[in-house]
Amino acid sequence: MKREIKTTNDGSKTLYINDLNENYHSHHGALQEAEHVFIKNGLNLINDYEINILELGFGTGLNVLVTINEYLKTDKNHIINYFTLEKYPINESEMNDLAYFELFDNPEFKNIYQKIHQAEWEKQAEIIKGFTLKKIQCDFFDLKNIDLPKINLVYFDCFGARVQPDLWEKPLFEMVSDKMAVNGLLTTYSSKGSVRRILQELNFKVEKKLGPPGKREMINAVKL
DSSP: OOEEEEEOTTSOEEEEETTTTEESSOTTOHHHHHIIIIIITTGGGOOOSEEEEEEEOOTTSHHHHHHHHHHHHSOOOSEEEEEEEESSOOOHHHHHHHOGGGGSSOTTHHHHHHHHHHSOTTSEEEEETTEEEEEEESOGGGGGGSOOOOEEEEEEOOOOTTTOGGGGSHHHHHHHHHHEEEEEEEEESOOOHHHHHHHHHTTEEEEEEEOSTTOSEEEEEEEO
16 A cells, blocks of 8 residues: 655644555544553543553554553552554654654653664564563454453554445454453543444444544443
8 A cells, every 4th residue: 555654734644545544543633542542531431450441553653662661750669461463564764753652751762662663573672671572464353363461552544434444343342352451441532323323233432532633533442
């Protein structure tokens, strides 16, 4: 798929897929969206000592980076194991052009950004002390065959239903639910009524939340 770099409204960059007419992130602001959906309404709501995160999908690596940024703000008396699925990894040129480390004040972030992208696929790597990352190259529907610990937090960040409707239907949500711990949280930028109903059918407590810039609502769902 042909991809190009675009700058979003908050100054952060994203990738755009010409064939699908789809951005990897909101054009209103890639960084703002990631921090609002996955940190404010995700990571910051989890209090477990050991947090297992599952992300669908890795994309540009921005969600990993904002998660590490938030982790470094804490007293780091907990650990994070981050698992992320991606079928079509970005290349080194795209990684360099996105340059997400420039969005953060921490001078260590260039090295952290490179470690995230250079980490070997299918192997768990320690990116910083207390934070491990395992990148898995696969189709999302292969999730049922992947051995994971019970997941406390899901970043459901698939492409929109307009271009990949099958990713927003019951079969994939069932697979995700099967990997989650009781009281685990799924957070997503979507607020589709069909998604809310599917999650409720799968025994999630669903809450509509204020969306990121440019979106009225988003979804949090807790597995009961």
